[in-house]
Amino acid sequence: MRLLILAVCLAAGLAAQTTSTIKGRVYDVTGGILDGAKVTARQVDTGFERAAAALSDGSYVLTELPAGRYELRAEQAGFRPLLLKGILLTVAETSVVDLTLEVGSLDQEVTITSDAPPINTSTAELSYLVGSRTIQDLPLNGRNYTDLALLQPGVVAFPQRDGGSVVAHGLGTSVNGQDPRSNVYLLDGTPLNDFTNGPAGSAAGTSLGMETIREFRVETNAYSAEFGRNSGGQINVLTKSGTNTLHGSLYEYFRNDHFDARN
Structure with missing residues (x-):
């Protein structure tokens, strides 16, 4: 029993991560580091918060952040938040x-709004993000989101399937010339390959619907050590989560003989 518990714990620790990280340093306007500044990240849609204090070198790290829109607040005694x-x-x-703080009182808050995404200088991975807007707007045959992996350079369609495989998975893909089963x-964070190691099939043998997917990232090379098992591409899919507002979606397949060709 002890060995079984240990094996389960190790498996959980080795799972690939879907959460994100914000890190950086806190400075004053002269470029000096601010030790002990409080930095708080708040997710706009859910109100989820995570806070950390800057270390002696001014650095801070906020981990385990679910994907989404955030506000970042920094405060330190003697400085404007x-x-x-x-x-x-x-x-x-x-x-x-x-983050750079200006000298002032705590009731004089400085607000900065920026739509530009932060530049990732922490990893050297070659990856492509397929966001919710892309999933929603681009046409898909059979509404299979995995076909959008073909937008990534180096990814090509591989329609031939193993005869023993189940259906409803969409096209297989070859990443950088490797076997599609790689x-x-x-x-x-949970492996979703089918029993032939092909495209995502789930236990039911069918691919998840588009409405369940928030976004996914296709990593083709130089991915971190948390990804493994196979040598090909890593398709990291994130499902949608709830918010504080009511929302939903509806679609319909419609075919009528009036739309058929005359010959």
Whole structure:
């Protein structure tokens, strides 16, 4: 029993991550570091918060952040609080955001709004993000989101399927010329390959619907050690989560003989 518990714990620790990280340093206007400044990240849609204190070198790290829109607030005694809006985190992303505080009282807050995404200078991975807007707007045959992996350079369609495989998976894909069965499909960090190691199939043998997917990232090379198992591409899928507002979607397949060709 003890060995079984240990094996389960190790498996959980080795799972691929879908949450994101914000890190950086806190400075004053002269470029000096601010030790002990409090930095808080708040997710706009849910109100989820995570806070950390800057270390002696001014650095801070906020981990385990679900993907979404964030506000970043920094405060330190003797300085005006800084509120940075418009931060967008995607699946398994590390964003570097440095903060500069001005001398002043705590009731004089400085608010900065920026729609530009932070530049990722922390990893050397070659990856492509397929966001919710892309999934929603681009045409898909059979509404299979995995076909959008073909938007990534180096990814080509491989329609031939193993005869023993189940259906409703969409096209197989070859990443950088490798065997299509060398890819790994992850759903919220859990492997989702079918029993032939083909495209995502789930236990039911069918692909998840588009409405369940928030976004996914296709990593083709130089991915971090948390990804493994196979040598091909890593398709890291993140499902949608709830918000504080009511929302939903509806679609319909419609075919009528009046739309058929005459010959």
